[in-house]
Amino acid sequence: MKKTHLLVSMLVLTIFSACRNNDENDNENLRNEEVHSKTVNVTNHDGRPFSTGSGSVSGKFVSGPGGGVLMQGFYWDVPEGGNWWNTVKGKLAAWSDSGIGAVWLPPASKAQNGAYSMGYDPTDYYDFGNFNQNGSVETRFGSRTELEGLITKAHAENMQVYADIVINHNSGGQSQANPFTGTSTWTDFSAIASGKFPRSYNDFYKNSYGNNDEGAFGGFPDLCHASPYVQDWLWGRDDSVGKYYKNVMKFDGWRFDYVKGFGPWVVNNWNSNVGGFSVGELWDSNVNTLEWWANNANSSVFDFAAYYKMDEAFDNGNLNALNDDMMWKRNPYKAVTFVANHDTDIINNKMPAYAYILTHEGYPTIFYRDYEEWLNKERLNNLIWIHNNKATGTTSILYTDNDEYIARRNGYNGNPGLVVYINNSSSWQERWVETNWSSQQIKDFTGNSTWYPTTQGDKWVKIQSPPNSYSIWSLNQ
Template sequence: MKINTVFYVLITLTLLLVSCSKDEVLDRKESESLELNKEVSSKALKQIGSGVMMQAFYWDVPAGGTWWNVVKGKVDDWSNAGIDAIWLPPVSKAQNGPFSMGYDPFDYYDFGEYNQMGSTETRFGSRSELTSLITTAHNNGLSVIADIVINHNSGGDSEANIFTNTNTYTDYNPMSGLFERSQYDFHPNDYHNNDSGVFGGFADLCHHKSYVQDWLWNKSNSVAKYYKNTMKFDGWRFDYVKGFEPWVAKEFNQAVGGFAVGEYWDANVNTLAWWTDQAQMSAFDFACYYKMRDAFMGNNLNALSEDMLWKRNPLRAVTFVANHDTDEIINNKILAYAYILTHEGYPAIFYSDYEEWLDKSKMNNLIWIHNNLAAGNTTNLWTDNDEYISRRNGAGAKSGLVVYINNSNSWQERWIETNWSSKKIKDYTGNSGWEPTTQVGKWVKIQAPPKGYSVWSVK
């Protein structure tokens, strides 16, 4: 009996060990599978610039920590519509805590987890909700662009400043314990007295200080690397880049890679082209924005033929009709979207326009046209006060298109030269019932509705 008992005990222990071993293997395989799925998800991200960017907020979105969940609930639909990236507002804790839109940053590493500045959560939600949003966006093939505010800070305590001989609010002791700052890190200081980047009276970071550079992009847990590696952001929108030299944004982006665009708020196309060349990244095409304002608010479509950043370098131009700071194009705004979604550059859509103010079916149709038809360089075919016609000449598998924008109060039609000989074409907006066939010489007559547009391509 004793021998049998020992025997059975040994058998039982062996089975338990094998079972535990199998469980460990299964757990490990499950873990590896999860990691593989994460990797597959990452690899499945749409290429930024292949579709359309969504600015996933507007000024004064609802407070109360709900916004991350609101956006999370929309990313699936956005992805299906053809969006390839979402641009979030500044994600870290700012001076105005639960009420701040994030542009007065205090603690770059508090994503809604420390009770400081009057709240634990940010205006938009908690860190876990932000992480869940980013994961959900990635699972839907969308990249996530962080709004980077590194010109100015707010919320520091008062300290006696030896450089100004006054008291300044430059003593920063964030609860995260990361990137503490003092008078030595802001203008003026012992290294650099230039304060040309001062914005709204906020403390102005000195990017020439090695300590500031280390915390913004050089250290292994710098803002740039933490946002990229831990928070899993895929790209960067740099706020108020007029406040610092182009090399700052360039070095930040080079430290981590990814898509990058700067807010250089200037209508001068030469200045925008200079900045994109120096910073080696994209810029919002304010030259295009102001020409569209002149065209649609000033009722003179001739402005659309003038110079813009996308005409200089479409790979560096992010075109837009409205954003959280400026929304002046009110008359026939859908025509402005018809313009940027059929032309070169990387178009960005404003949340409020898409979700609230404009016809979503028309917006989705234009996004589809952009993603499936718009390719190749641009040839202007006709421009006057009321009418604008241009041709995208096609590239690769995309046959190109002809867009006809009509700002008059009646139907208009014109003969135009296409790239297609003896081909039946149609208006992919459905605004026209015609399906004409181009002549052997590639000419055809097309039309556009009053205060409307049509987009033509081979059937």
């Protein structure tokens, strides 16, 4: 949801993230730091649904050796009028054909502001635009029938669909006398139209379980996850929110909003009882905090550490910042990388940032407006193809200075990997680098360089990168 860093406005609501809940791998990150050469050996990140194919078949997404890419299928204040589900549905075939394997949708249930809400002020978790409450039948995005049509279409394209889950707070309840506060609070959700998950003051802090949990947001009633009743309705019972979304609505995974507001055990319990991919929006640049949360939540987390380092690198002329620690270096299985989202968009020099996340480990996310409106779609599609087909294996950082960054993906299971060369300077640059390949011709798969060099017997080769751009090299095959 929209928010400021100080959370000073109730109108500002929070959201980010999308990462994956991947199978665990016991390999730890190994780092070997030198003056101009740093190797980060991290386990291969192919944790999403995997197949040995590459590209797409009849417009359907087929995971390549490097996996797939996540699309954030909305932005803040998408057009009102109930057409958004159909808008996204109409783009799914093209997204699938481009190598996008999953789409993250905004909160789908009815919120306090009805047809005007972006969904981050949830009232009735089971009203997907099929009940007349809060001033409308449809949500801002459309009807339940249209949402189900979108999900069905995505599955026909072999794409997954992730729901944005807002369970820190609620909004839109009626006023009731609250014995725990001695005042009236807006915590009466007994008359919600779906009849499912009715709530009262007993289900919000403060109550018999305590005065608060990790954090409230914007003055909204703060849902009490310590309550067995709340737990049962969120993930326990057969028609709980999580199981209903998964088994009835057919969502495949979850993006958890504002996870600073409750303990990671909440997401862990949800995942244990419901299953599916999950990623948490923990807005924190401290990689230790991100790793702690991901491990305790048994979930992926958005890599805010990488996000802020990319801003320093690409906007402030310091590519050495990419040597710093990030979540994808700690555990690529649990890192969802991104360049922008509906909440924050601070990176101006975006194309090299996308070249970075789409050639490195982690689960990369494309922001809707970057893809559909603001950036060069052909160049983004080229990077998505390179990610899905060439970005495999551990990562070795070969060279950095303020203006240049070169890294190698070391390949995996017969896939050759790649070398990415990012150049922030105003002129062409050249470097000798050590590759994965001995005595073989390579090429730049972006087409930015016309060189077709052959590597030496010792695997070294000279490559180049254009000014204020990038090149990505792999075997010419």
